[in-house]
Amino acid sequence: MxxxxxxxxxxxxxxxxxxxxxxxxxxxxxxxxxxxxxxxxxxxxxxxxxxxxxxxxxxxxxxxxxxxxxxxxxxxxxxxxxxxxxxxxxxxxxxxxxxxxxxxxxxxxxxxxxxxxxxxxxxxxxxxxxxxxIPDAVSTPWAAITTTARVEPGRPVGVWGVGGLGAHAVQLLRVVGAAPVIAVDPLPEARKRALAFGADLALDPDELELPALVRAETGGAGLAVAFDFAGVPAVREQAVACLDRGGKLVLVGLTDRPLTISDGTAFSYFQQQVLGHYGSSEEHVAQLVELVRRHRVExxxxxxxxxxxxxxxxxxxxxxxxxxxxxxxxxxx
CATH class of the missing domain: 3.90.180.10 (Medium-chain alcohol dehydrogenases, catalytic domain)
Incomplete structure (x- = not known):
């Protein structure tokens, strides 16, 4: 063969x-x-x-x-x-x-x-x-959303990097009821896709006022969860700047570069968190197949x-x- x-x-x-x-x-x-x-x-x-x-x-x-x-x-x-x-x-x-x-x-x-x-x-x-x-491209963001981040309905979330994993994250965040869903990607085609997949807002990371735009979209609060699917240090700094009090930064994109938090005092004061994520488990794949079977996602x-x-x-x-x-x-x- x-x-x-x-x-x-x-x-x-x-x-x-x-x-x-x-x-x-x-x-x-x-x-x-x-x-x-x-x-x-x-x-x-x-x-x-x-x-x-x-x-x-x-x-x-x-x-x-x-x-x-x-x-x-x-x-x-x-x-x-x-x-x-x-x-x-x-x-x-x-x-x-x-x-x-x-x-x-x-x-x-x-x-x-x-x-x-x-x-x-x-x-x-x-x-x-x-x-x-489904195993990986869909199950990895699904596990990050449901198990690592434990995203709650009606809570604002951000997705940095709308590629093979991030695009599905946008779609699946709508399934669990996150709102608003804000996508961030430097490629115009990726931002257009994010909106087609269900994002409420799609932003260019080079936008100088991006944190302010995120807070305006979330009523001034910021994000409950920010997902990094890009694995880029600059993305992580920007995502942290968009977090609400108690907000979580979930690292899904892989990189061997150091993680830095430029304002550690603010990060601690607002009781924010950084969570690592990798892959998925058997139950996540089974859940997704059942969602497809019930025509909840495609x-x-x-x-x-x-x-x-x-x-x-x-x-x-x-x-x-x-x-x-x-x-x-x-x-x-």
Whole structure:
């Protein structure tokens, strides 16, 4: 079968023929129908990210995956051929969370093996392209909103960075009743998308009076929660300046740059908080699939284009160029 393989030692990526895997006990072989292309995949290729648990030097990329059960492994009775499923983006192995497509082979391939506990059945009317992006692109902001930030209805929130994660954050903040939802992004196309996804106000971070505009929109109070999906130090300083008393800054975008609070006295006086966030858990994916099943959310606007698996490198390059400003690009094996 074809698979998108990365040598993490040389950072060499290629789509090549490899043996089709076989499912072992408690495993399922899945015929991949769609796989998301994420910035973290690009960062694995360029060396910004390195697997923590990968045995060996080579891995098949892809942690956002959906498909059809092809073959249950020996003794596996929970799943049957033909069932439509998505794959959780990781699994617990000995108390450590291993990430699919990072620490073990992922879904940039014609077939993928998954532990039976990491499959989630899909509604018949959920397209594979939309299902694939739920683990990570949708579940990460959902977990940040519902678990880390615990956003309350009717409370003002801000979203810095309306890309693959932030765009879904805007959409999901409306689901939980946050109001107003204020989006901040330097790209005009991203601000336009934020409004289309449900933001009440979209601002350019270069606006000199941005904190004043945020406070005007929130009746002078400021934000209960500010989400940083950009991972940029300047964003964090600006977001803190927009917080209400007791407000929270939630860090979702990843960076190795230091976090600084320029006015520590004010930060302490107003009892503000900084919270780190990473990824999501199995229940968040299950919740989102149920919301889709009940037609509370849908993600058709999130698919910015599809590519055959053989053109995986071009999909990565297009994402990095922000060509067309896509939320997510999809590989179709």
């Amino acid at each position: 074809l698979a998108g393989r990365l040598n993490v030692k040389t950072r060499t990526f290629s789509v090549e023929e490899v043996p089709t895997p076989r499912p072992g006990p408690d495993e399922v072989l899945v015929k991949v129908e769609a796989a998301g292309v994420c910035l973290s995949d690009a960062h694995l290729i360029d060396g910004t990210l390195t697997p923590l648990y990968l045995p060996g030097d080579t891995v098949t990329l892809g942690h956002e995956v959906s498909g059809v059960v092809a073959e249950p492994g020996p003794g596996t009775t929970r799943w049957r051929p033909g069932q439509r499923v998505l794959l959780q983006a990781g699994e617990d192995r000995g108390g450590a969370v291993w990430t699919r497509g990072v620490d073990y082979d992922g879904g940039w391939a014609e077939y993928a093996v998954a532990h039976e506990s990491t499959l989630v059945e899909l509604p018949d009317d959920l397209p594979f392209e939309q299902a694939a992006i 993600f058709s606007r999130s698919v910015g284009g599809t590519f055959p698996l053989a053109e995986a490198q071009e999909a990565v390059d297009r994402l990095l160029r922000k060509e067309g400003n896509p939320v997510r690009l999809i590989l179709k094996p």
